[in-house]
Amino acid sequence: MIRPTHVPSSAAASRWARRTTHVALLACLALSAGPSAALARPAPTPGGATPAPGTPAPTPRTATPVEHFIFLMQENHTFDNYFGTRPGVDGLPKDACMPVKRGVPKPCVAPFHIGKLGAIDLDHSADAFRTQYNGGRMDGFVEGVSKQGKDGRMAMAYYDERDLPYYWNVADEYVLFDRFFSSSNSGSIRNHMYRVTGGPGATGKAETIPAQGWGDIPTIFDRLEEAGISWKFYVQNYDPTITFRSRVEEENIDRGAQVIWVPLLAYARYVDDPRLSSKIVDLDEYYTDAARGDLPAVSFIAPAGNSEHPPGNIGSGQNLVRALLTQLMRSPDWSSSAFLWSYDDWGGWYDHVTPPQIDRYGYGFRVPALLVSPYARRGYVDSTTLDFTSALKFIEVNWGVKPLASRDAKAQTFLGAFDFAAPPRPGVLLSAERVSVALHRPDPRPVYASYAVAVGLVAALVVTAALRGRRRSR
Amino acid sequence: MNLPGAPTAVLPGQRRGHRDDPARRRLPPPGSWLRALRRRRWTVAAALAAIAGLALLVRSWRIDFFGFNSDEVVYAGQAASLAGNPGYTDLFPVFRAHPMLFQALLSPLFRAGEAGMSGRWAVAVIGVLTVLAVYPLGARLYNRRVGLLAALLLAVMPYHVIVTRQILLDGPMVLLSTLTFYCMVRYVQEQREVWYLATAGMLGLTMLAKETSVVLAGSLYAFLALTPAVRRPVRATLLALPALVVVFAAHPVSQALAGRSDSGRNYLVWQLFRRPNHPMSFYLENVPTAIGVLLLVAAAGGLWWARRHSSWRETLLLSWIAVPVVFFQLWPVKGFQYLLPVAVPVVLLGARALVLLPVPARLRWPGRGAPARPVPARAGRLIRLAAVALVASTLAASSWDAVSHQGRTTFLAGSGGVPGGREVGRWLTEHTPEGSVILTLGPSMSNIVRFYSQRQSYGLSVSPNPLHRNPSYVPLNNPDGWLRNNNLHYVVWDAFSARRSPFFADRLMTLVRRYHGRVVHTEYVGTPGASGRVTPVPVVVVYEVRP
The missing domain is CATH 3.40.50 (Rossmann fold)
Structure with missing residues (x-):
């Protein structure tokens, strides 16, 4: 037989060899701690030497073994809405019961499993937040929805492992954050801007995309460009014709949300500059890039129909995340990757944790967030206070780029969710079923015993026959 | 003791000193034959050791060149699962279509890690044991020369070699069916009921290796029906059937005690109603070449030219061949290895034929007008030796080709490992x-x-x-x-x-x-x-x- 051809294996070995260096760098980072300016230093070159002028710029080094960071933003759920019933997390309080009217304890609505009720698109505007937050009393979740003419009780519905088996399996195996807040106490536009700029984008009362776009507000991708660090923004069902120029109001054209979920499409320079616009690509490229081991250093992903935005099917959202993770785990880049996904705002659903108000815009309510990486701690619940700018902070720390705004400069990041001292874990394609079908293994003892008796019986017969024959022949 | 109706004269090549051999009473003085007997035993032992070595060589040559085929992984997976090997317990159920005698035997080899080649080695050893078991059978039926030659032919027969290089149930089943055959021969020769019981028990054990061997009960029945000279004691029959049932009961009892009583029934229903997997010509196209055409010709020729000397032995051998062949030919589901039990009677008949090969006593040499001259005894021996060498070498060459090939793009189930x-x-x-x-x-x-x-x-x-x-x-x-x-x-x-x-x-x-x-x-x-x-x-x- 002729020996087979093999697909080139990953560069994991060489990466692994650099792990020790990474740990040392991390220790340095920990020592230089907090101040973002210190963290923003470019990562040192090996041996501390400065590259000689004229020599090609070396590939930017990372402070951790994570060389590929992927950040997916799904839509509109709170932590309690997805993981509130999960043991071991800061989940739904046992005695939770939300007044139908603020300040009036009875009647109230207790959290309930959504069951076969269809999810509705609850109100999730800045107004709704104010009502539900109610000055920190957190008693307006039902009223915040019902005053929009919708069934306010639905705000208290939750999903659990029956509905989200894959996410719960991921949480068993990797990291679940239970103090991850949406950055803004309003809707999608500001939260997505926090995700890429560290700031709200639209200031003041209005939460809209300006007609002329976001102008020159710096994004994390500008930072990456300056530092020569590769990046891509993968967009599901990407339509390059939908930009801030073709969309003024979300309702104006079909799929106008693409401009909100991909804020770069509301920047003239990202739309007009072919070099930059070529990095905003269809999600299909994610699969081919991952398969080839060509994932950029930083990848942002925006969904389309599989965003889990109510009343959308959360199962299809799970399928999308599962497909993305499956491809990542099969990729040669897996051993140096981290995949974070979260939800852009609370979507109107109940969450019991009062969000700290660190400035005028936020935080918003907690949102689900999970981290998958070969270095992620197994089954770990990270309770660090985080928001979307924590992802920016991670990029800034890892690749040594400057912060964008005060939020990301001050943000905590999720380095504690990793265990870089341990070798990278091989990927595990988790089931989309919560309970794996365990086969009942029959008791082997009766099997051995029965056959031993049968063999013994026949042996006894043959020996008896042979011995009797001998005796007679004598 | 002479059987009523048994041959009164020793057939050429029939074992001397046999209980049913009238010449037994004319033994030479003890001193001389005892020495000769000892010398002969050493010679036989050496020959058997050489045959066993050859059998092991062809069964183990590049035994791991190809991985397991589908049937092999099922049996190895069952054995590993039974042994509690964590790599297989979730993927391979313990109980499937067949009884578990062989899998239980294998399971200690597969307790941890990848269930590997030790299983094939176990089957190869079982194949060698079958080769060795043919010798006493041939010696008892005819004589030592037939026994040795039959063992040699089985050692290099491609059909047996190929099947006993794989983790299949048929290899162990044929060893046990050979022992069943032996017990039956002992019963016929000694007419002791305990051998009758032993035959039934051994057949039960054969069925525990693979339940399709129940068809050999038909062979025994056909033999007894066709040989009125063999005593059929009612009492022994009444005891033999329960003995068979008790031994075979290990299969359903073990399943029931282990909590899986319905598995066997499911398979039975499926086997009864499944569609044919091969055309009617399947066995004709595949098995004769695997057994060896020359060997089949020799066996058939021997039966023909010694037809006047035929006895219960040939009836038993032919029953052992005919019933499985007819049954599996009619059974819609066909498999390459299903007819393996016929390999043993075929080599016995072939060996008998080669030992009996008629050489004319006188020959008229061509081109000479002289009267026919007697053929020297030595020439007769040489002719027989040449015939044996021809048959054995063609079998060996086929076997060697089968175990040495580099892989093909086609695959016949049961014929070996699967490339890739x-x-x-x-x-x-x-x-x-x-x-x-x-x-x-x-x-x-x-x-x-x-x-x-x-x-x-x-x-x-x-x-x-x-x-x-x-x-x-x-x-x-x-x-x-x-x-x-x-x-x-x-x-x-x-x-x-x-x-x-x-x-x-x-x-x-x-x-x-x-x-x-x-x-x-x-x-x-x-x-x-x-x-x-x-x-x-x-x-x-x-x-x-x-x-």
Whole structure:
């Protein structure tokens, strides 16, 4: 037989060899701690030497073994809405019961499993937040929805492992954050801007995309460009014709949300500059890039129909995340990757944790967030206070780029969710079923015993026959 | 003791000193024959050792060159699962179609790690034991020379060699059926009921190796029915049947005690109603060449030219051949190895024929007008020796060819390992994440992939209709949906299944194209072309797929 051809294996070995260096760098980072300016230093070159002028710029080094960071933003759920019933997390309080009217304890609505009720698109505007937050009393979740003419009780519905088996399996195996807040106490536009700029984008009362776009507000991708660090923004069902120029109001054209979920499409320079616009690509490229081991250093992903935005099917959202993770785990880049996904705002659903108000815009309510990486701690619940700018902070720390705004400069990041001292874990394609079908293994003892008796019986017969024959022949 | 109606004269080549040999009473003085007997024993022992060595050589030569085939992985997987090997307990159920005697015997070898070649070595040793067991049988039926020659022929017979290089139930079953045969011969020769009981018990044990050997009960019945001279004591028969049932009861009893009493019934229903898997000409096309055409000719010729000397021995041998052949020919499900029990009576008949080969006493030399001259006894021996050498060498050459080939792009179930299967399985283990689920073309490759990769796998061609599938197989009612929902991560195409089911091969490739299939691994076999140049031909291809 002729020996087979093999697909080139990953560069994991060489990466692994650099792990020790990474740990040392991390220790340095920990020592230089907090101040973002210190963290923003470019990562040192090996041996501390400065590259000689004229020599090609070396590939930017990372402070951790994570060389590929992927950040997916799904839509509109709170932590309690997805993981509130999960043991071991800061989940739904046992005695939770939300007044139908603020300040009036009875009647109230207790959290309930959504069951076969269809999810509705609850109100999730800045107004709704104010009502539900109610000055920190957190008693307006039902009223915040019902005053929009919708069934306010639905705000208290939750999903659990029956509905989200894959996410719960991921949480068993990797990291679940239970103090991850949406950055803004309003809707999608500001939260997505926090995700890429560290700031709200639209200031003041209005939460809209300006007609002329976001102008020159710096994004994390500008930072990456300056530092020569590769990046891509993968967009599901990407339509390059939908930009801030073709969309003024979300309702104006079909799929106008693409401009909100991909804020770069509301920047003239990202739309007009072919070099930059070529990095905003269809999600299909994610699969081919991952398969080839060509994932950029930083990848942002925006969904389309599989965003889990109510009343959308959360199962299809799970399928999308599962497909993305499956491809990542099969990729040669897996051993140096981290995949974070979260939800852009609370979507109107109940969450019991009062969000700290660190400035005028936020935080918003907690949102689900999970981290998958070969270095992620197994089954770990990270309770660090985080928001979307924590992802920016991670990029800034890892690749040594400057912060964008005060939020990301001050943000905590999720380095504690990793265990870089341990070798990278091989990927595990988790089931989309919560309970794996365990086969009942029959008791082997009766099997051995029965056959031993049968063999013994026949042996006894043959020996008896042979011995009797001998005796007679004598 | 002489049997009523038994031959009163010793057949040429019949064992001397036999209980039914009238010449036994004319023994030479003890001093001389005792020395001769001892000398002969050493000679026989040396010859048997050489035959056993040869048998082991051909059964073990490059025994691990190819990985297991589908049947082998099922039996090895059962054994590993029974032993509690954590790599297999979730993937291979303990109870499937057959009793578990052999799997229970194998299981201590498979307690941890990959269930590997130790199983094949165990079967090879069982094959050698069968070869050795043929000697006393031949010696008892005829004489030592026939016994030795039969052992030699079985040692190099391609049919037996091929099957006893694989973890199949047929190898152990044939060893036990040979012992059953031996017990029956002892009963006929000694007429002691305890041998009758032992025959029944041994047949029960044979059925515990593989239940299809129940057909040999038909052989015994046919023999007894055709040989009125053999006593059929009613009492012994009344005891023999329960003995057989008690021994075989180990199978259902063990299943019931282990909590799986319905598995066997499911398989029985499926076997009774499944569609034919081969044409009626299957055995005719495959088995005679595997047994050896010259050997068959010799066996048939021997029966013809010694027909006047035929006795209960030939009746027993022919019954042992005819009943399984007729039964499996009529049975819709056919398998290459199913007729293996006939190998033993065929070598005995062939050896008898070669030892009895008639050489004319006088020959008229061509071109001479002189009267016919007597052929020297030495020349007769040389002719017989040449015939033996011819038959044995052709068998050995066929066996050697079978065990030395580099792999083919076609595969007949039961005829050996599957090229590329093991390698693909191991590749999947090393290069795919744990939890990957694999779609193969058919259930056979699915078994192999599951065994070697320890990943869950499904066969596309497994029928959703429970009447048309093996009860162990899980069908995918909607493979398209499984792929769309990211429940299948790799697709494995193989040339062997594709040749058998082109429809499903097309369907598989449609799914591969639809779900962005990307070739990630290929296994090849070298196929010599017309110019003699070896061309690598892909036999197994692994595609990575995604929604």
